[in-house]
Amino acid sequence: MRAAISSEWTKLWTTRTIWWALLAAFTLMAAAAGQNSFYVNNGDVPATSAGDVAVLSVAIAQLAFVALAMLVMTSEYSAGTIRATLSWVPSRGRLLSAKIAVVAAVTLAGGVLAGLLGGVVAAGIVDDASDITGGAVKIGIYLMLLGVLATGLAAALRGPVVTLVVLLMGIVVVPPLLQIPDISVLNGIADTFPGVAGDHFLSGDSNPYPQAVGLLILMGWAVLAVVAGWRVLQRRDA
Amino acid sequence: MAITLQKLTKTYGRTLAVDGLDLEVRPGRVTGFLGPNGAGKSTTMRMVLGLDRPTSGRALVNGRPYADYQWPLREVGAVLEAKAAHPGRTGRNHLLAMARSNAIPAGRVDEVLGMVGLGDAAGKRFGTYSLGMGQRLGLAGALLGDPGVLILDEPVNGLDPDGVRWIRRLLRDLAAEGRTVFVSSHLLTEMQMTASHLVVIAKGRLLADAPMDDLLGGHGSLEDAYYELTESAA
Numbered sequence: 218m219r220a221a222i223s224s225e226w227t228k229l230w231t232t233r234t235i236w237w238a239l240l241a242a243f244t245l246m247a248a249a250a251g252q253n254s255f256y257v258n259n260g261d262v263p264a265t266s267a268g269d270v271a272v273l274s275v276a277i278a279q280l281a282f283v284a285l286a287m288l289v290m291t292s293e294y295s296a297g298t299i300r301a302t303l304s305w306v307p308s309r310g311r312l313l314s315a316k317i318a319v320v321a322a323v324t325l326a327g328g329v330l331a332g333l334l335g336g337v338v339a340a341g342i343v344d345d346a347s348d349i350t351g352g353a354v355k356i357g358i359y360l361m362l363l364g365v366l367a368t369g370l371a372a373a374l375r376g377p378v379v380t381l382v383v384l385l386m387g388i389v390v391v392p393p394l395l396q397i398p399d400i401s402v403l404n405g406i407a408d409t410f411p412g413v414a415g416d417h418f419l420s421g422d423s424n425p426y427p428q429a430v431g432l433l434i435l436m437g438w439a440v441l442a443v444v445a446g447w448r449v450l451q452r453r454d455a
Numbered sequence: 456m457a458i459t460l461q462k463l464t465k466t467y468g469r470t471l472a473v474d475g476l477d478l479e480v481r482p483g484r485v486t487g488f489l490g491p492n493g494a495g496k497s498t499t500m501r502m503v504l505g506l507d508r509p510t511s512g513r514a515l516v517n518g519r520p521y522a523d524y525q526w527p528l529r530e531v532g533a534v535l536e537a538k539a540a541h542p543g544r545t546g547r548n549h550l551l552a553m554a555r556s557n558a559i560p561a562g563r564v565d566e567v568l569g570m571v572g573l574g575d576a577a578g579k580r581f582g583t584y585s586l587g588m589g590q591r592l593g594l595a596g597a598l599l600g601d602p603g604v605l606i607l608d609e610p611v612n613g614l615d616p617d618g619v620r621w622i623r624r625l626l627r628d629l630a631a632e633g634r635t636v637f638v639s640s641h642l643l644t645e646m647q648m649t650a651s652h653l654v655v656i657a658k659g660r661l662l663a664d665a666p667m668d669d670l671l672g673g674h675g676s677l678e679d680a681y682y683e684l685t686e687s688a689a
Contacts, residue, residue: 224556231548232541300506301539305556307505307522454507
């Protein structure tokens with residue numbers, strides 16, 4: 218297992234994808250935090266502390282993390298390297314676990330760093346400079362779970378386009394559509410989507426469920442995606 | 456018994472790609488694997504490597520399924536397709552990731568790069584490689600774990616005459632060291648010069664499994680022998 222992780226770690230850091238993704242993530246985070254800080258100062262946004270602003274700003278930067286996580290799996294198919302990879306590590310379970318371990322480590326660390334960056338940018342603009350560390354930790358956990366979800370889903374779907382479309386649907390497209398009519402049944406459905414559950418975890422509101430439940434729902438989606446990915450890897454020919 | 460196929464069968468929907476192949480590929484000689492396009496050569500090799508799941512039957516390497524090995528690269532070296540590395544990764548980093556996956560010392564990477572004559576290009580990204588350089592990198596990967604069994608699908612594709620001669624000598628040397636070398640090719644003349652034993656399949660079925668000299672007996676060339684075999688099977 219350690220060898221498989223070491224191999225995936227080496228693969229991750231030896232193409233340019235990771236650098237572009239991190240650059241995009243940090244740039245988007247800093248820009249969104251700056252913009253949201255001005256909204257806060259104008260009283261347009263309910264957030265108050267710098268940590269809150271960072272949490273709010275992750276909505277855009279998360280796309281770079283999701284893309285990075287997804288590409289760890291889909292690039293094996295688009296570049297045609299999956300057969301080579303499976304001939305190095307024939308156990309599908311071991312390979313998927315190694316990829317998930319690497320993605321989780323990078324999205325957690327990168328997420329905390331991005332959260333700190335967003336918090337620091339916001340602290341320079343808004344009056345309340347608190348909650349920066351707490352916000353960054355939450356962002357790291359959120360992005361890690363989202364990264365695991367994206368990796369599992371990518372293993373199940375294989376193609377980058379279809380994977381990204383499904384992820385965007387579940388995170389940013391479908392929930393707002395359900396919420397627009399403001400009908401309680403539809404709102405209830407929206408609350409079970411990974412993006413909304415993640416929002417409830419990040420924002421720490423207690424309605425409609427406590428913060429911990431939001432975290433659990435997001436975890437549930439991540440586990441579901443990984444199981445789906447593992448089953449497809451196990452059953453289908455490479 | 457380095458590679459053993461037992462009633463190996465693969466169907467795709469209603470198409471029978473590999474049809475009950477029984478075969479033993481032995482060490483110490485180069486075994487050529489011949490057959491028309493679509494005969495099932497690549498499918499067979501993929502099943503040996505645990506990439507495709509047999510519909511029925513088994514493929515074993517040294518008595519065990521490939522996927523059962525913790526460090527498979529130390530048992531089997533394979534070149535399946537020339538395009539098997541990420542275009543954005545350098546040849547050296549590709550081999551480094553490969554070595555780490557099987558706990559092979561990193562120092563071995565430069566050794567195999569030297570063996571295949573890729574030392575200078577190792578720092579360049581794979582996307583810039585010619586087909587021949589890609590084949591050399593694939594061979595470097597196959598040799599990485601110093602395996603006793605080598606499985607090569609069309610390894611001379613894209614190589615220049617020097618490369619073809621080099622690979623012919625390399626395969627014979629590897630077999631002479633007691634390794635099992637199982638190599639597919641479309642190039643009959645090339646195969647006649649490299650292999651000492653031949654396996655011929657068509658439509659997923661075994662047509663011949665015999666020493667080169669037996670197959671050639673009575674025919675002017677391997678080409679004549681091959682056409683007589685495959686045409687009588689059609």
